[in-house]
Amino acid sequence: MTETSVPDEDGPLYSSRRKIHPKAVSGFFRRMKWQIMIVALAIYYLTPWIRWYRGEGQPDQAVLIDMANRRFYFFFIEIWPQEFYFVAGLLVMAGIGLFLVTSVVGRAWCGYFCPQTVWTDLFIHIERWVEGDRNAQIRLENAPWTAAKYRKRITKHGIWLMIAVLTGGAWVFYFADAPTLLRELLTLQAPFIAYASIAVLTFTTYALGGLMREQVCIYMCPWPRIQGAMLDENSLTVTYNDWRGEPRGKHRKSAAAASFGDCVDCNACVAVCPTGVDIREGQQIGCITCGLCIDACDKVMDKLDLAKGLISYSTLADYEASKAGAPQKSVMSAILKPRTAIYAVIWGGIGLAMIAALLVRDRLDASFEHVRNPPFIQLSDGSIRNGFDLKLSNMRLEPRMFEIALNGLPGAFMTRANSEAPPARDMRIQVPGNGTFEARVFVTIPGELAEDEGAFSFDVRDLSGTDAIAYDANFIAPE
Ligand code: SF4
Ligand code: SF4
Structure with a gap:
């Protein structure tokens, strides 16, 4: 049985969660996830510390949401309450941008940029660093409670909590002068709301990133459902090319090997999946299209001297074409389609209108x-x-x-x-x-x-x- 948290359609209505222990993997998509994670975390934690001189007596924090004086500062831009339409415009652009990205590369937001993905990935790495890789984690999970198990679990949860506190701490620095607030926090002189906000964000980060992980994507987040309706046959998704892999079989060196497809049923793609999905079962709501199963399978294909791409980023149209032995469409077909063009035009139009409004706005x-x-x-x-x-x-x-x-x-x-x-x-x-x-x-x-x-x-x-x-x-x- 594969390790998955996604309920089986034929199974009971409710089944308790099986904990997922994703195996470490290396490769192109893993490297990309590392790079995005480092950039995203650096932006989040460091932005409140960037200084921006605005003149004598003016706040010198580059990005600041000054609730008390009702101002939003973003580098050289100050937004007053009566200019809130700029913030509304940015939110609309973010929404349309998400539609645009989804229509071209499917759930790339979920797989690489979503804070839930970034923090869960970080927590998974901490867990791996403390408890070892997948097999060691499973052994530890089933082992009796010894001093070593207590030590590892306390270390892991301690580091998770520390990251969660830093995450909550970084958030409140966006709402006040960061160096001043840090001093006040450390000397217990900060406003109560600062401590309360840090406490709430510490709890949510720890619970969502450390304990609930893939369940947030599968059961709590509405975005996968919305995205499901937005994908079409030219959207890129992670696809198992069953026309090439099936029938799967472990014994490639046996006499029957010739009747098998390229999938050796090694389960490597499932073992690395952070949401416990078996992509060979087809598109699933639990698949965040992180591409790690592609990295895992490509390694297996390499070892077997077979062409990479048994699991690949592909459009449904290309999948059908390959299955029928027809040539694939160019990747531009995923990009150049009416829906994408409409999103891009609306997105660009709002962006240009906002820039123009910024340049001519009354001061x-x-x-x-x-x-x-x-x-x-x-x-x-x-x-x-x-x-x-x-x-x-x-x-x-x-x-x-x-x-x-x-x-x-x-x-x-x-x-x-x-x-x-x-x-x-x-x-x-x-x-x-x-x-x-x-x-x-x-x-x-x-x-x-x-x-x-x-x-x-x-x-x-x-x-x-x-x-x-x-x-x-x-x-x-x-x-
Ligand atoms: S099935 Fe593959 S792409 Fe989808 S979430 Fe799992 S590892 Fe990522
Ligand atoms: S990693 Fe590739 S070969 Fe192994 S089970 Fe998955 S699809 Fe099959």
Whole structure:
């Protein structure tokens, strides 16, 4: 019986999980997984430590989600809350990018880039390093509890927990200045939410990467189901070429060898599979298309002096063609198809639109909320006053001087609460870089307001640049 966690269709509705002990393998796909894993982990753990000078008094962390001040920093880009559409655009691009990748190379995301795959792979290597390869692990699993078994298990779980803590720790560094937060964490002066977040992420990393592993992909993740519907006959998937391998048989040197296919039923492909799949049974939801079974089988084929590729990355169309002895399509057929082109155009279009929006976006934002309680005040000298709550955002990193001028309302003037400045039709306000200025502004008209004169605007402009906006408002007077 093969070691697999995927329920047999003819088996019982529920069967307990058989633990998988993937065997070490080397080869092209294993090397690729190593490289992607190292790059992915390095990006995740090191990014919060990259410094990026933005100017005096500005955060110098290259990637920072500053919840307290409601800013997202990404190297030279700062996103304000009102620009959240950039983040939404990035998420849409990520989703379409995933569709694009799936339509070309099947579940490459699952096999190489998904955090669940990367961390599980890391945990599997730690396990192998501590307990030995597959056979040693199985022996240890079945052995009675001795001091050596306790030592190995405690070491393995200890290292897993350490990685899990580092993973949770790295996550919170994205939300605060990393060196400061590290100091606070070590001196127990960090906010409670930081410790709570690390605890939750430690638990999830340890549980998902160390204990649940392939079960997350097979039972919990919706993506394999969605991807299943997105694959077509020109999508690349890991394929067992049964037309070449069957009938399988172990005894290649026996007299009956001539009637066998190339598969020697050595089980090497199953032994290395991190999800316990036997790819010879056909496409399965548990197969994350990591390609490790290709590496394992290619080695066997090498030893037997047979052509590699009994298991290969192949499209269904190529599989059928090879089976019929017809020539295979070029790999470009997996890439150049209408669906892929549509995804690529949408993905590129959103990307270009976002770049264009980034280049021309306003770096000034102003609002003048009319005070509604009361909407106006009639002063003792007969003049009428309206209040407006001004919020002026300087979205550049350097301090700027802005001018606010009344446009309309003949004879009206402005004053600012808690300001000594004399009444005028315009006022100047200095706003710190990457900052917001808030104040109550009063607009007063000395006499009565003609019926059609209520509409006016606050014209705001940057005195040192070209940023300018007009905010339409309405003056309310007694009827
Ligand atoms: S069957 Fe092969 S490609 Fe699929 S998950 Fe297992 S080792 Fe990876
Ligand atoms: S590794 Fe290759 S030869 Fe061995 S069982 Fe798998 S498909 Fe057959």
